[in-house]
Amino acid sequence: MNDITNTALGGDSLPVSRKRKISDAFSSSQSVPQQQQQPPSLVKQQKLDNSKSDLKNMRDRRQQLEAVLKEKQTAKDSLRKLQSELWSIRTDIPELELKLEKLMDEHRAIERGYKLKQGDLDLLSSKRDKQIHELQLGFELFQKEDEVKLNQEVERLADKFFNEAQQKEEQRRKRNKQERENLESQLAELNKKKKAIEQSFEDQISNLKREGEIKIENMKSDYHLKKQAIRLQIENTKAEIGITHDRMKDAELTISKNNDKIEKLSNEFKIAKANSGEFEEKTKSLRLEVSSLIQFSADRSKEYEQLREKSQKFVDDTKALREKLLEEETARRKLHNKLQEIKGNIRVFCRIKPELETNSFPHKITSLLETTDGKEHLSISEVPNTDQRQLQFNSNKSNIKRFNFGFDKIFDMESSNAEIFEEISQLVQSALDGYNVCIFTYGQTGSGKTYTMSNPNDGMIPRSVKLIFNRIEQLREMYWEFKVEGQFLEIYNENINDLMTESYLKNLDKIKHQIKHNEIEQTTTITDLTTIPLSNAEEVSSILETANRNRMTASTNSNNRSSRSHSVFIISLKAYNSQTGESTTGKLNLIDLAGSERISQSLVTGDRLRETQNINKSLSSLGDVIISLGNKKSQHIPYRNSKLTYLLQYSLGGNSKTLMFVNVSPNVKHFNESLNSLRFATKVNNTHIGQATKN
Numbered sequence: 123m124n125d126i127t128n129t130a131l132g133g134d135s136l137p138v139s140r141k142r143k144i145s146d147a148f149s150s151s152q153s154v155p156q157q158q159q160q161p162p163s164l165v166k167q168q169k170l171d172n173s174k175s176d177l178k179n180m181r182d183r184r185q186q187l188e189a190v191l192k193e194k195q196t197a198k199d200s201l202r203k204l205q206s207e208l209w210s211i212r213t214d215i216p217e218l219e220l221k222l223e224k225l226m227d228e229h230r231a232i233e234r235g236y237k238l239k240q241g242d243l244d245l246l247s248s249k250r251d252k253q254i255h256e257l258q259l260g261f262e263l264f265q266k267e268d269e270v271k272l273n274q275e276v277e278r279l280a281d282k283f284f285n286e287a288q289q290k291e292e293q294r295r296k297r298n299k300q301e302r303e304n305l306e307s308q309l310a311e312l313n314k315k316k317k318a319i320e321q322s323f324e325d326q327i328s329n330l331k332r333e334g335e336i337k338i339e340n341m342k343s344d345y346h347l348k349k350q351a352i353r354l355q356i357e358n359t360k361a362e363i364g365i366t367h368d369r370m371k372d373a374e375l376t377i378s379k380n381n382d383k384i385e386k387l388s389n390e391f392k393i394a395k396a397n398s399g400e401f402e403e404k405t406k407s408l409r410l411e412v413s414s415l416i417q418f419s420a421d422r423s424k425e426y427e428q429l430r431e432k433s434q435k436f437v438d439d440t441k442a443l444r445e446k447l448l449e450e451e452t453a454r455r456k457l458h459n460k461l462q463e464i465k466g467n468i469r470v471f472c473r474i475k476p477e478l479e480t481n482s483f484p485h486k487i488t489s490l491l492e493t494t495d496g497k498e499h500l501s502i503s504e505v506p507n508t509d510q511r512q513l514q515f516n517s518n519k520s521n522i523k524r525f526n527f528g529f530d531k532i533f534d535m536e537s538s539n540a541e542i543f544e545e546i547s548q549l550v551q552s553a554l555d556g557y558n559v560c561i562f563t564y565g566q567t568g569s570g571k572t573y574t575m576s577n578p579n580d581g582m583i584p585r586s587v588k589l590i591f592n593r594i595e596q597l598r599e600m601y602w603e604f605k606v607e608g609q610f611l612e613i614y615n616e617n618i619n620d621l622m623t624e625s626y627l628k629n630l631d632k633i634k635h636q637i638k639h640n641e642i643e644q645t646t647t648i649t650d651l652t653t654i655p656l657s658n659a660e661e662v663s664s665i666l667e668t669a670n671r672n673r674m675t676a677s678t679n680s681n682n683r684s685s686r687s688h689s690v691f692i693i694s695l696k697a698y699n700s701q702t703g704e705s706t707t708g709k710l711n712l713i714d715l716a717g718s719e720r721i722s723q724s725l726v727t728g729d730r731l732r733e734t735q736n737i738n739k740s741l742s743s744l745g746d747v748i749i750s751l752g753n754k755k756s757q758h759i760p761y762r763n764s765k766l767t768y769l770l771q772y773s774l775g776g777n778s779k780t781l782m783f784v785n786v787s788p789n790v791k792h793f794n795e796s797l798n799s800l801r802f803a804t805k806v807n808n809t810h811i812g813q814a815t816k817n
């Protein structure tokens with residue numbers, strides 16, 4: 123504290139006596155009045171307090187003074203700096219003044235030059251204005267003269283051009299008229315020719331078709347005869363080879379026996395020789411015997427060689443015959459598929475269910491020979507409203523409406539599944555040859571679809587499978603090996619259910635099986651669907667049993683589910699020929715469609731309504747797809763409109779063969795439904811799909 127006081131009062135440089143004086147002076151200047159009569163201790167205390175406050179004041183003052191001193195120092199520094207700057211400016215001033223003078227001179231010279239140039243410019247501008255004025259006057263004069271001349275020329279040229287144009291137009295009109303007349307007569311001529319060509323073309327086509335069919339039939343029977351002859355030849359060859367083998371064995375045995383005999387005789391001969399005199403005669407005879415035996419042995423060897431050559435020839439012949447058979451099989455495939463193409467890649471057959479009741483509607487089937495369009499015809503007649511029970515068999519009566527339909531084939535009530543399969547078998551062969559085939563049964567509930575398709579004894583499914591395995595057996599002789607797989611599914615309410623799984627009921631309508639297409643390979647797979655490898659025809663009955671059992675269990679009294687869903691049996695056929703290296707993949711789809719009856723949607727509600735809507739949608743989508751496929755102008759085929767058509771995308775259309783059965787009941791109460799079915803089938807039958815190609 124003393125140090126601070128000292129510093130504030132000028133530091134240690136001040137003598138102590140002076141310090142005290144200053145301190146006294148400060149304390150005397152304070153306003154504290156002197157107490158005259160106060161005791162000395164109190165006075166002392168007061169003095170001490172005064173001194174303290176003085177000291178504090180002095181310290182503040184000292185701080186103020188120090189700040190002032192600092193400011194003064196800063197001011198001094200800046201003053202010094204300014205003075206030095208001022209000095210340097212002052213030294214620059216004369217030089218700058220000289221520079222300014224020089225610049226002023228230059229400026230004055232430029233100003234003078236500018237004034238001179240301005241004068242020249244004014245002169246030039248007045249000259250230019252004068253020249254422009256003169257030119258304008260000259261141009262106006264020239265323009266007036268030229269305009270008159272130009273107008274006259276334009277008028278003359280316009281007249282000339284108009285006349286020429288008129289003449290040309292006249293000539294052109296005449297020429298056009300002439301040309302049009304010529305073209306019209308040519309067109310009439312061409313139309314005539316076209317009609318004649320069309321007629322002859324149609325004649326040729328039907329002739330070719332007929333000839334083709336006859337040829338194919340001939341070739342078929344030829345082929346069968348040849349095949350039988352070849353088979354017989356092979357059998358004979360085999361028998362001959364057997365005989366030859368036996369004879370060869372006999373010969374070998376004889377040779378070895380003879381060799382033993384020769385050995386024995388040689389030994390005897392040696393003994394005999396030793397006793398030569400005695401046995402000379404014997405020797406001679408033995409020699410003769412030996413030489414004859416040697417000759418016999420040589421003959422046998424020769425015979426053996428000949429037999430061996432013959433046997434080799436038989437083997438070669440058999441091989442050649444097999445190859446010929448393979449060639450014939452390839453030719454047969456081509457012809458078979460050509461025949462299918464001629465018949466059309468989409469065909470419709472009609473089947474009429476037998477009816478035990480008497481009130482069936484009258485229908486009539488005319489034979490193929492009576493038609494000119496290559497179709498078989500059927501006509502059904504409306505029953506008069508007055509008494510539906512009263513049948514009108516005479517359909518020529520004027521009050522009875524008659525409806526005619528033509529299909530590729532009509533099977534009447536007496537037709538059996540065996541007869542029907544006769545036709546189908548050709549399509550099964552196509553599937554084996556590597557084509558995709560679809561066979562549908564279409565019709566109202568109870569019209570015989572399931573009976574046709576999957577009757578366990580003789581329906582199309584068991585018969586197809588039987589035929590497939592018979593053919594596979596035959597084709598094996600021609601180096602073909604097959605891998606056969608089966609899948610069985612149903613589509614109910616646009617949802618796929620696996621008919622082959624034991625958990626069918628558990629999974630029903632719950633598992634969402636997805637349809638996946640491979641656009642490059644043009645193949646379709648369905649996720650999580652059971653695939654059954656098939657190795658013989660007998661397996662199919664257990665497949666049908668499982669599927670039927672599953673479908674039956676899902677049906678209830680109120681809903682016959684199996685009639686309200688589509689069932690699809692898919693047989694995949696992969697084949698490989700080890701001789702030719704050829705491989706094929708075919709697919710046979712056998713589809714029993716849901717009942718097509720048009721239940722009025724206003725009569726059903728809830729689940730039944732949804733069911734009906736889904737059936738109608740998928741059946742009409744199927745019709746739309748087939749019709750679009752036949753319409754060459756169609757860019758878009760609406761496969762995606764229903765699960766069924768999406769599933770069959772690669773089995774309908776270009777790369778496939780389709781057959782639709784329209785099943786109808788002859789019962790009068792089903793007249794309207796039968797009419798609807800026949801109409802739908804007619805639409806499908808009028809479709810012509812392009813040529814199928816093998817997979």
Ligand SMILES: Nc1ncnc2c1ncn2[C@@H]1O[C@H](COP(=O)(O)OP(=O)(O)OP(=O)(O)O)[C@@H](O)[C@H]1O
Binds near residue numbers: 476565569571686
């Ligand atoms: N051609 C036929 N010969 C003998 N009976 C037949 C024939 N067609 C069908 N039936 C019999 O008629 C009945 C109905 O036939 P089916 O079940 O095949 O009809 P559907 O059209 O399949 O019916 P849904 O749509 O209900 O399945 C069955 O009892 C069947 O045995």
